[in-house]
Amino acid sequence: MNRKRFLYSLGISAVVSLILLVVCYAYMNMPYTYGYGDSTINQISFLKDMFRPSKPVDDVIAVNVSYDRDLIPFNDPQGIPAGAIDITDRAKLLEFMTRLKRWDNYKYILCDIRFDDAQLVTPYDSALFACIASMRDIVVATEDPDVAPEPLREKSAVAQYRVRMAGDDFMKYNFMTDGREGIALKMWKELTGGTYEEHWWGYTCDGKICVNSIIPDIRFALYDIYSPEGDKLIYQLGTDITDYPDEYVEDLFDGRIVLIGDWLKDDLHMTVRSSQPGVSIIYNAFLCIINNEHILPVWVYMLLFLTFFIEAMFMMKDYWKFQAPDWKIVRWFRNLSNVHIGQFNVGKLLKNVLSFISYSTPLVLVCEFIYLTCGVFVNAIIIGTLFYVASLFI
Amino acid sequence: MRKLFICLIVALFCFSAYCAADGDKLKIIYINTPEVVVDGKSLHVGDTFESGACIRWDNPRQVVKVINMTTKKQQILKPEPIVVETEHSTADYMNLDYNLSTRDELQAAAYFFLEYVDDNGSKYTYPLSDGYSLSEIPSKVALLYCHAYSGQDALITDDFMGFLNEFRSSDKLVSYVIDHQEYWDIYKCLMWTLMDRPHCDVDFTVEDVDFFKSLKF
Numbered sequence: 195m196n197r198k199r200f201l202y203s204l205g206i207s208a209v210v211s212l213i214l215l216v217v218c219y220a221y222m223n224m225p226y227t228y229g230y231g232d233s234t235i236n237q238i239s240f241l242k243d244m245f246r247p248s249k250p251v252d253d254v255i256a257v258n259v260s261y262d263r264d265l266i267p268f269n270d271p272q273g274i275p276a277g278a279i280d281i282t283d284r285a286k287l288l289e290f291m292t293r294l295k296r297w298d299n300y301k302y303i304l305c306d307i308r309f310d311d312a313q314l315v316t317p318y319d320s321a322l323f324a325c326i327a328s329m330r331d332i333v334v335a336t337e338d339p340d341v342a343p344e345p346l347r348e349k350s351a352v353a354q355y356r357v358r359m360a361g362d363d364f365m366k367y368n369f370m371t372d373g374r375e376g377i378a379l380k381m382w383k384e385l386t387g388g389t390y391e392e393h394w395w396g397y398t399c400d401g402k403i404c405v406n407s408i409i410p411d412i413r414f415a416l417y418d419i420y421s422p423e424g425d426k427l428i429y430q431l432g433t434d435i436t437d438y439p440d441e442y443v444e445d446l447f448d449g450r451i452v453l454i455g456d457w458l459k460d461d462l463h464m465t466v467r468s469s470q471p472g473v474s475i476i477y478n479a480f481l482c483i484i485n486n487e488h489i490l491p492v493w494v495y496m497l498l499f500l501t502f503f504i505e506a507m508f509m510m511k512d513y514w515k516f517q518a519p520d521w522k523i524v525r526w527f528r529n530l531s532n533v534h535i536g537q538f539n540v541g542k543l544l545k546n547v548l549s550f551i552s553y554s555t556p557l558v559l560v561c562e563f564i565y566l567t568c569g570v571f572v573n574a575i576i577i578g579t580l581f582y583v584a585s586l587f588i
Numbered sequence: 589m590r591k592l593f594i595c596l597i598v599a600l601f602c603f604s605a606y607c608a609a610d611g612d613k614l615k616i617i618y619i620n621t622p623e624v625v626v627d628g629k630s631l632h633v634g635d636t637f638e639s640g641a642c643i644r645w646d647n648p649r650q651v652v653k654v655i656n657m658t659t660k661k662q663q664i665l666k667p668e669p670i671v672v673e674t675e676h677s678t679a680d681y682m683n684l685d686y687n688l689s690t691r692d693e694l695q696a697a698a699y700f701f702l703e704y705v706d707d708n709g710s711k712y713t714y715p716l717s718d719g720y721s722l723s724e725i726p727s728k729v730a731l732l733y734c735h736a737y738s739g740q741d742a743l744i745t746d747d748f749m750g751f752l753n754e755f756r757s758s759d760k761l762v763s764y765v766i767d768h769q770e771y772w773d774i775y776k777c778l779m780w781t782l783m784d785r786p787h788c789d790v791d792f793t794v795e796d797v798d799f800f801k802s803l804k805f
Contacts, residue, residue, distance in 0.1 A: 418672045426662040434662060438617065445660035 199514040207506035214502045214577060215495060219396060222405045222490075222570045225356040225368045235365065235409060235571055238562050239466040242411060251414050254451045254477065255429065258419075259307065260459035262286050262431040266314060281314050282307050288322040289436045290454075295329050297440070299448045302385060303332040304377060304480075306353060306455030306473035310341050319343070333380050335472075351380035353476060355463075364463040364470070366407045367479040369488065370397070378479035386484070404488045408569050410478040411487075412467040416457065428457050453477055487569055494564055498572070501560045505553060509585045549585070554578030612639045617662070618653035621646060643667075 227235065259282045268279035287307070294300055309323070323345040326332060335353035336342040342350040352374045355364050369379040370392055379390055390399050397406045419428045429435055431454075435443050455461060455473030462469045470478075482488060507514075518524045527548070533541030557574035565571045615636045616624070623630045625644040626637045636657065643652070645667035652665045664670070 420664060420670055420672065422670055422672050424663045424665055424670050426664070429662065442615075442617065442655055443660070446662075 196515045203507060203510045203514040206510065207503050210506045211499050211502035215499050218498055218572050218577075219405070221572055223396060223407050225366060225371065225407050227365045227409075227571060227573075234562070235466055235565065238566060241566060242467070253301070253449070254414070254453055255446055256416055256427065256457055256473075257290070257431055257435065257452060257454045258428045258457040259283070259287070259431050259454065260456045261433075264316060266316060269313060279314070281316075283432070284316045284318040284322050286432050286436050287454075288318045288325060290431060291322065291325045291329065293436075293440065293444075294447065294452065295325060297444050297447060298330075299444065301331070301449050301451050302381060303329070303452045304381060304454065304473060304476065305332060305334045306377070306453070306461070306476060308335045308337060308353070309343050309346060310337050312343075331384060333377050333384070335377060339374060351375045351377040353377050353472065355475075364465045364475060365409060367410050367475065367482075368407045369479070369483060370406055376479070377476050378483055381480050382483045399483075399486075399489055402489050405490060405570055406488075408479070408482055408488050409466060409565070409571060410475065410482045411569055412465055412470060412474070412478050413481060414478055415467070415470060415474060417468075419458070451477075482569065490568055490570060494568055494570075497560060497564070501556060502577075505556065505581050509553075509581050510588055513588060550578070550582045553581040553585070557581075612659070613637070613657040614639050614654040614663075615657055616652055616654055620649070620651050624650070624652050 262283040263280040264283040264285070265278045265280050268276050270276040294303065305326070309319070323343050326334060326349060327345040329349075332349055333351050334342070334346050334349050336346070336350035337354065338352070339347050339350045352371050353376070354371060355367060356371070357363070357365070367376070367378065369376050369390065373392065375383075382388060383390065388400050390404075391397065392406070397404050416427050419426070421427055426434065429446070435446075453473050455471055457471045457473065461472040463472060463475060464470075465475060527545070530541040530545045530548075531539070533539075533544070554575060555578075557578045561572045561574040613636050616631055616633050619633060623632050625631070625646070627641045628644075631637060639656070643665060648667055650667060653662065654665060655662055
């Protein structure tokens with residue numbers, strides 16, 4: 195081993211690892227996943243589900259609007275009548291909101307219904323918007339707060355996710371999108387009074403470095419209207435709530451987070467753990483941020499740095515004259531280049547494949563471990579390929 | 589003193605046992621039959637009973653919706669086990685089947701019924717599907733009782749039925765009901781039931797009929 199070259203390699207490896215760490219942080223903050231990520235995430239989420247199955251929680255109440263619909267006339271983009279379209283029954287929603295405001299016993303309201311489309315107008319809108327605007331602790335979904343109805347702008351937050359070209363499944367939730375707050379973030383800020391800031395280099399939450407984009411673990415899920423014991427899990431806006439007098443339903447909301455949305459019909463998205471309604475995904479993202487899961491522990495960065503460092507040193511092993519132990523398998527690997535089938539050097543091909551695997555596998559294992567424990571995913575294959583290609587030139 | 593202490597402990601134990609045995613009160617808020625027999629007594633909507641009481645089920649499709657007066661949570665009681673169609677299990681990671689078709693057709697034909705009660709109280713049931721036009725239903729049908737999952741009930745008379753047949757699948761109907769708000773709920777319910785809710789198999793009683801007959805459209 196050449197000591198000078200070894201020290202030089204140590205320095206290079208440290209710099210390369212630091213650069214890769216910065217690249218990884220930027221990758222974690224990307225609003226969507228790349229490459230083979232989606233299928234890998236889906237497959238290893240199986241392990242999460244085995245050890246921590248998703249379940250209902252008691253401090254929320256789900257209110258479904260899938261079956262409380264109103265038909266209103268609809269025009270095509272050119273303004274020509276195109277028929278009718280169904281929207282949430284705003285008369286019932288107004289009644290519900292009015293009662294919630296009067297009871298004033300809820301903890302928070304997440305209303306995952308957008309009112310952005312200026313074409314979809316009902317006679318109840320002005321009263322509904324005025325009621326929501328005057329309520330405490332409520333957030334309403336929007337595509338963009340600037341296009342939300344004026345009275346609701348202060349109460350609105352973005353309810354979107356972004357996918358890459360061909361995908362349409364939900365993967366990553368962004369707490370901020372293009373500088374605009376997502377619903378989960380607004381909820382968290384209003385409930386905890388915390389601060390969340392975007393910088394040119396990344397994001398901080400209460401002064402700590404965090405990631406903006408996370409694959410939320412679906413720990414809260416409601417798959418059915420009733421439990422096997424017959425308990426109501428998802429309450430229908432009309433037939434379970436507004437149809438009854440206050441004395442029957444008021445206590446249902448006492449101290450609970452009210453999740454209003456389309457739980458059962460249209461707003462369903464495929465996630466790492468089955469199909470989930472949008473409102474459920476947002477609430478799970480809220481659980482992530484309230485449990486500080488977006489603030490990665492230091493060991494994650496250290497583990498990534500160490501893995502990159504070891505791989506970089508391994509990549510430069512010939513430069514610093516690494517003396518491999520004289521084991522049988524090492525000798526076998528050295529002699530692999532001499533294996534031919536006819537004119538074709540099969541051994542060399544096999545050696546290259548094994549070399550690629552040796553760069554990728556540790557990274558894959560580390561990245562999957564980090565995903566399973568922290569919910570952020572780094573595409574190990576891209577980095578493994580980088581190392582392998584670089585090793586061919588060194 | 590020691591005896592007093594033991595007596596207190598025993599009394600406390602007895603009281604705890606009494607409290608534990610005393611079930612929650614359940615208030616009936618919906619029954620899909622005129623009444624339900626609980627502990628030998630006929631109960632109706634608004635009545636209460638204890639949570640462990642013996643319910644006599646008259647038919648396998650009977651269902652009672654109640655409010656637990658202690659927790660204020662709603663629940664349903666049925667004679668048969670509640671089938672939970674959990675969409676997700678660990679096995680789903682291995683195999684998942686998706687439909688590449690709309691869900692109408694067979695389900696609609698099998699589960700969606702239009703029910704009619706004539707002046708003598710006799711009940712007729714007509715299966716409905718997309719291919720079964722409203723106009724094929726005998727013109728003497730006086731009532732259409734739609735009970736969708738949305739919980740909206742509607743009564744539609746011959747006149748209104750004729751009106752619907754005339755304007756069905758027409759934009760004119762939408763603009764008409766917008767101009768005539770009194771038809772709004774009926775139109776909504778009917779359209780949603782026909783288009784989207786293939787579950788409309790609900791019995792109704794003579795009292796229901798009398799009540800609905802008293803309404804005019």
